[in-house]
Amino acid sequence: MSQEVVDPGRRTWIGIAAGAGAVGAVATAVPFVSSFAPSERAKAAGAAVEVDISTLQPGEMATVEWRGKPVWILRRTPEQLTGLKKVEANLADPNSQRKPDELTPEYARNEHRSIKPELLVAVGICSHLGCSPTAKLQAGAQPSLPEDWQGGFFCPCHGSTFDLAGRVYKNVPAPDNLEIPPHMYLSDSKLLIGEDKKA
Numbered sequence: 212m213s214q215e216v217v218d219p220g221r222r223t224w225i226g227i228a229a230g231a232g233a234v235g236a237v238a239t240a241v242p243f244v245s246s247f248a249p250s251e252r253a254k255a256a257g258a259a260v261e262v263d264i265s266t267l268q269p270g271e272m273a274t275v276e277w278r279g280k281p282v283w284i285l286r287r288t289p290e291q292l293t294g295l296k297k298v299e300a301n302l303a304d305p306n307s308q309r310k311p312d313e314l315t316p317e318y319a320r321n322e323h324r325s326i327k328p329e330l331l332v333a334v335g336i337c338s339h340l341g342c343s344p345t346a347k348l349q350a351g352a353q354p355s356l357p358e359d360w361q362g363g364f365f366c367p368c369h370g371s372t373f374d375l376a377g378r379v380y381k382n383v384p385a386p387d388n389l390e391i392p393p394h395m396y397l398s399d400s401k402l403l404i405g406e407d408k409k410a
């Protein structure tokens with residue numbers, strides 16, 4: 212399995228939200244699959260989405276839909292976690308201090324912006340004008356990306372870049388980090404997006 216599971220034009224939308232308690236299955240990338248059809252009832256209700264992350268391997272990313280928005284789930288490798296430190300000086304808000312109540316729940320206000328260090332859960336919508344950035348998970352020099360790229364996300368609309376914690380780079384059009392949605396783990400393999408309190 213290659214490290215970069217999602218790439219432009221091959222974004223895999225997965226997840227099944229057929230009502231309360233529905234389980235969204237995490238799948239690895241299936242080229243050219245781009246359909247996603249949550250039930251109208253679930254969409255209208257903004258229902259929380261339960262996702263099985265047991266098959267998500269290090270370096271792989273899945274996308275599920277929650278409230279009509281793409282939510283990325285990335286299981287970062289140890290190297291990718293190390294890379295978060297390396298880019299801090301290039302970031303506009305490395306400590307998630309801007310709009311914390313809106314963008315970063317308290318449990319994600321840490322160096323990896325997540326509950327579990329390896330698992331990033333972020334809304335894949337650019338804070339500039341709302342495009343969905345493209346995953347550029349592979350580290351190394353690439354066109355349109357900053358030098359010493361450690362992996363991250365690139366918004367093709369106006370060139371904003373984000374690191375693998377969804378933190379925005381300095382001097383790009385996007386003003387803020389990507390949103391971390393409310394979420395919680397129901398077990399080691401079950402993630403619930405949209406709720407962060409136990410019933």
Ligand code: FES
Pocket residue numbers: 337338339340341342366367368369370371384385
């Ligand atoms: S919408 Fe992402 S850079 Fe403009």
